[in-house]
Amino acid sequence: SQQGEEDPQALSIQEGENATMNCSYKTSINNLQWYRQNSGRGLVHLILIRSNEREKHSGRLRVTLDTSKKSSSLLITASRAADTASYFCATVPGGGADGLTFGKGTHLIIQP
Amino acid sequence: NAGVTQTPKFQVLKTGQSMTLQCAQDMNHEYMSWYRQDPGMGLRLIHYSVGAGITDQGEVPNGYNVSRSTTEDFPLRLLSAAPSQTSVYFCASSSRMSGQETQYFGPGTRLLVL
Numbered sequence A: 001s002q003q004g005e006e007d008p009q010a011l012s013i014q015e016g017e018n019a020t021m022n023c024s025y026k027t028s029i030n031n032l033q034w035y036r037q038n039s040g041r042g043l044v045h046l047i048l049i050r051s052n053e054r055e056k057h058s059g060r061l062r063v064t065l066d067t068s069k070k071s072s073s074l075l076i077t078a079s080r081a082a083d084t085a086s087y088f089c090a091t092v093p094g095g096g097a098d099g100l101t102f103g104k105g106t107h108l109i110i111q112p
Numbered sequence B: 001n002a003g004v005t006q007t008p009k010f011q012v013l014k015t016g017q018s019m020t021l022q023c024a025q026d027m028n029h030e031y032m033s034w035y036r037q038d039p040g041m042g043l044r045l046i047h048y049s050v051g052a053g054i055t056d057q058g059e060v061p062n063g064y065n066v067s068r069s070t071t072e073d074f075p076l077r078l079l080s081a082a083p084s085q086t087s088v089y090f091c092a093s094s095s096r097m098s099g100q101e102t103q104y105f106g107p108g109t110r111l112l113v114l
Helices: none
Strands: A005-007 A010-014 A019-024 A029-037 A043-050 A055-058 A061-066 A071-076 A085-093 A106-111 B004-007 B010-013 B019-025 B031-037 B043-051 B054-057 B064-066 B076-078 B087-094 B109-113
Touching: A005 A085, A010 A019, A019 A085, A019 A106, A029 A061, A029 A071, A043 A055, A043 A061, A043 A071, A071 A085, B004 B087, B010 B019, B019 B031, B019 B087, B043 B064
Parallel strands: A010 A106, B010 B109
Antiparallel strands: A005 A019, A019 A071, A029 A043, A029 A085, A055 A061, A061 A071, A085 A106, B004 B019, B019 B076, B031 B043, B031 B087, B043 B054, B064 B076, B087 B109
């Protein structure tokens, strides 16, 4: 079964606004990763946050992790039309297990 | 570096046919994996490998076989294709070293089983 669940399933905002997506997961994790998928393409890694980290930044991206609530959020600031894509969270389980478990994704549309 | 390459890009099969999806990476990554993506869904792990000669099952392994004879290649075999295997298949690779767990994905293979 899928570990992560993104919320919302779809999000449409105006260019320049901030976009926030949330991810919840069920079991303990080693790290959580966010990926972007443009239509018809493979996934591209955006950012990784470890279980002992609470916040991480990369350019216009900000990721938070709350292990007590088993949730993460991805904030994209000053959105651009090129940010239109599907965004997935993926978890790596704790305990040394291998493999990413993906959520179903949030489809983000940036209106020009 | 070419990164992760997949062939073919598109394939149409008839029910019961077999085929092999090819995946290769030139980054000397230990870890390789296969996922399938169905409409409106995230990716589900089919099989993975942590090194040459070592493979293991993921979430949805039934109907698929894999082998890992070299570090570079990780082919996925469909033994007897079924319509339920119509999907987009992605191969990915990563290092297992801490701090380098980013997974690199191939462009995908779109498979239609009639």
